[in-house]
Amino acid sequence: MMWLKQLFSRRRLYNDLSEEINEHLEEKIEELVATGMSRKEAAAAARREFGNVTLTEEDSRTVWRWPSIENFLMDLRYGLRMLRKNPGFTAVAVLTLALGIAVNATMFSLVSSLLREGSYPTRTLSPRQITSLGAMQTMYLRMWLLRMNIALPI
């Protein structure tokens, strides 16, 4: 349950960290000011000795993260951002997918309803009869295509 606790207390952890680093810099600045440095110089010197504050905070936060899932979410966000950035590419991709799915769904429901049209009690048929059922289905399909005025080289 450690990870659960960490997940919820993370904000607090991060706040603690920021405050702590701030206090660190303040303490350093005060010490330098006490040696006779001006406050501005002291602030610059403190930051120089500390190193990159943002990077330090980031590195410290990384420790508490859940790398695989969070990286996946980051990749996902990155993907969405890129899609928004290239609307042309997005439109083509979405249309291609939509068209593909639509055509497949239509064909499936068409063939499915056609096959069901000539529904026989298939379970009671002998293998021989099933063969003839197949033939019947093709016939139904042809009839239907004829009815709908669709020419196919069947």
Add this chain to the structure above:
Amino acid sequence: MKKAEQRDLFPGALEMMILQTLKRQPLHGYALVQRIKRTSNDLLQIEEGSLYPALQRLLKEELVKAEWSISSTNRRVRTYKLTAKGAKHLEHEVSRFEKMLEGITRVLAPGAS
């Protein structure tokens, strides 16, 4: 995180020094880094910031615990304390380090073949 570790002498060196310093007495981040710098006679150039990721790692592994308090200079500080688990870990790490150091010293010693 990996890079921060590589900036150390070797992975875990900074953690070991932190634990050892905290073993003597609980300290807050700023005091801790000053202590390490002073104890090493400034031979180790520790970037003060590099302390914090290391402290977070130690916190996560429960080798140290932290508490907010008011320092003698009337400052709000987060004091780190070594846990029992941390003390055990430190002992283990130190003995491992000494073995490694001995090995390296022997190889580097003049006349070694």
